[in-house]
Each structure stands twice: as C-alpha cells, then as structure tokens.
Amino acid sequence: MIQSESQSGIEIAAIRQLTESTSVTLAQSIKQIAIATPLSTQPIVTTYVQKGNSGTPLLLIHGFDSSVLEYRRLLPLVAEKHQTWAIDLLGFGFTNRPTGIRFSTAEIKTHLYHFWKTLINQPMILVGASMGGAAAIDFTLTYPEIVKKLVLIDSAGLIGSSPLAKYMFPPFDYLAAQFLRNPRVRQSISRAAYKNKSLATIDAQLCAALHLECPNWQQALIAFTKSGGYTAFRFKKLGEIQQPTLILWGDSDRILGTKDAKRFNRAIPNSQLIWIQDCGHIPHLEQPQITAQHILEFSEKD
Numbered sequence: 001m002i003q004s005e006s007q008s009g010i011e012i013a014a015i016r017q018l019t020e021s022t023s024v025t026l027a028q029s030i031k032q033i034a035i036a037t038p039l040s041t042q043p044i045v046t047t048y049v050q051k052g053n054s055g056t057p058l059l060l061i062h063g064f065d066s067s068v069l070e071y072r073r074l075l076p077l078v079a080e081k082h083q084t085w086a087i088d089l090l091g092f093g094f095t096n097r098p099t100g101i102r103f104s105t106a107e108i109k110t111h112l113y114h115f116w117k118t119l120i121n122q123p124m125i126l127v128g129a130s131m132g133g134a135a136a137i138d139f140t141l142t143y144p145e146i147v148k149k150l151v152l153i154d155s156a157g158l159i160g161s162s163p164l165a166k167y168m169f170p171p172f173d174y175l176a177a178q179f180l181r182n183p184r185v186r187q188s189i190s191r192a193a194y195k196n197k198s199l200a201t202i203d204a205q206l207c208a209a210l211h212l213e214c215p216n217w218q219q220a221l222i223a224f225t226k227s228g229g230y231t232a233f234r235f236k237k238l239g240e241i242q243q244p245t246l247i248l249w250g251d252s253d254r255i256l257g258t259k260d261a262k263r264f265n266r267a268i269p270n271s272q273l274i275w276i277q278d279c280g281h282i283p284h285l286e287q288p289q290i291t292a293q294h295i296l297e298f299s300e301k302d
Helices: 013-017 021-029 105-120 131-142 163-167 172-181 183-193 202-213 217-226 259-267 288-300
Strands: 002-004 031-035 044-051 058-061 084-087 124-129 147-153 245-250 271-276
Touching: 013 021, 021 044, 021 202, 031 105, 044 105, 058 105, 058 131, 084 105, 105 131, 124 131, 131 147, 147 288, 172 183, 172 217, 183 202, 202 217, 245 259, 245 288, 259 271, 271 288
Parallel strands: 002 031, 058 084, 058 124, 124 147, 147 245, 245 271
Antiparallel strands: 031 044, 044 084
C-alpha cells in the first residue's frame, strides 16, 4: 500500500507478493505527497518513506532505476537513532513522471531540493548509493549549507554517463529500455550486485521491478539516459566538498569495481574510507547491520 499524506491508499497488487518482512514493512510505509516545484505548473506527486523522530535527519537516495525499496533493510536500523527519510528521485521509483519534464540531473536536483524544503527544512546527513551517490555529491556541491555530512555507498561519479546513452535514439531507445525491463536481465544484474548470490531472491527481484509498471517509466528512463545522466566529477570539483564524508565500499564490488573507492577518498578532503568485508556493490542490502553501524558511528562524531 502506498499512502498519501491524507492516508488514502494507492493499491499496488504486486506488493502482496513480497515475502521478506523488511520488504513488506517498508512497502506498507510508503507515502506520497504533491511537491510544488518550478519544473511544472502542477505539483509532482512524490514517493517517500519516513521513520524515526530524533537526531539529525538522514536522507537516503537510491541508485539507478531503483526505488525507496532499495533501503528496506538499512532504513529501519538507522531510524532507531535518526529521523530518516528515503525518496524516489524524479524519473525513478514510484514518483510521478509528468510529461514536459526533461528528467535530467538538473531537474532531479531541483525536485530533491523542494522535497527537502517541504518536508525536512533543516541541515541533514545525505546518504547516496551507486547513482544515488552521484546525486548526493551533485546536491552537496550546489547546496552545501543544507548538507552537514555526506555518506557515499559504492558511489557512481568517477566514470562517464551510461553506455546505453549511445543507443538512445529510435528505435534503439525503446529496445534498450525493454532490454532493462527483461526479468532475466534484471536477475543477472541483481546476482552481479551481490557477493552472496543467495540474496538475489524472488523477493529482491520484485523489489527491484515493482516500479516498472508505473506510467511513463520507459519514457523517463530514456529521457534521463539521453540527457547524459551523471557524468564524471573532476577531482578539483570533488575537492570543494568540505563536509565530513564517509565512503563505504564493498570489497567485492563487481558493478563499479573497487578502484574508485580510493579515488574518492583522495579527492574529497575530509573523507574516510571503510571497506565492507565479504560484500558486493550494495552493502546496504547485503551487509545492512554493519553498514548501519558505520553510518550511526559517523553521524555521532563531532
């Protein structure tokens, strides 16, 4: 059940197929709110989850073609000590995809700012995983006064745009999107993301695919990829990040590899790198307890 601020539900039948307790609990906690932005004359109905009532706010940002369900295991752990938010970025997850919007990184950042302004409106700790890390870096560089600390989990941001971009013209754009929709392709990506392949379960596949049925999923994915997505940040630009930064990285990441962890650590002045042992690309799903522990310890440091 996705709930609005008025608690009137939007039913998603596939949620009933979820089997993992953390998946079911988070899915039942999802809410939607209409966020006014300069991007459209109409507010953008935005999907989010909020748990916890104390401490500095944490805002969790998901990866490419994902949703708030990506944080089903981490969010309840960090919410024990912090008010914690997770959002579906513009163009992704269950957030509405209005026509007439470009779905570029600039629009994503504008939408994210107005979500923060509407619901959080105080300095926060920003947590981004994979592409969400690149989005978090971009946001921090633009709105440094808003971000107290930054956490990057196996972050994108040091390589160029998606290789799919070169195929994003008709009819290949449609075919590329359909390729990503294919269950076998998504299962292959899921298995590659985990070191422990047994975690690539049917429940995990459902969590990664429920949003594919949202209106305009394909059009928004194509538009984002055509825009170039998050390109590589220059080392000099990363050097402008003054916030304390925690870099968490799976020691067996087969999606982005491990070299970028050290490169981020060298480029961001006030950063520390912690390797998550026996872990692939998604520590927040594969090793949520130790990932939460590191985030909470980092959040408490002066």
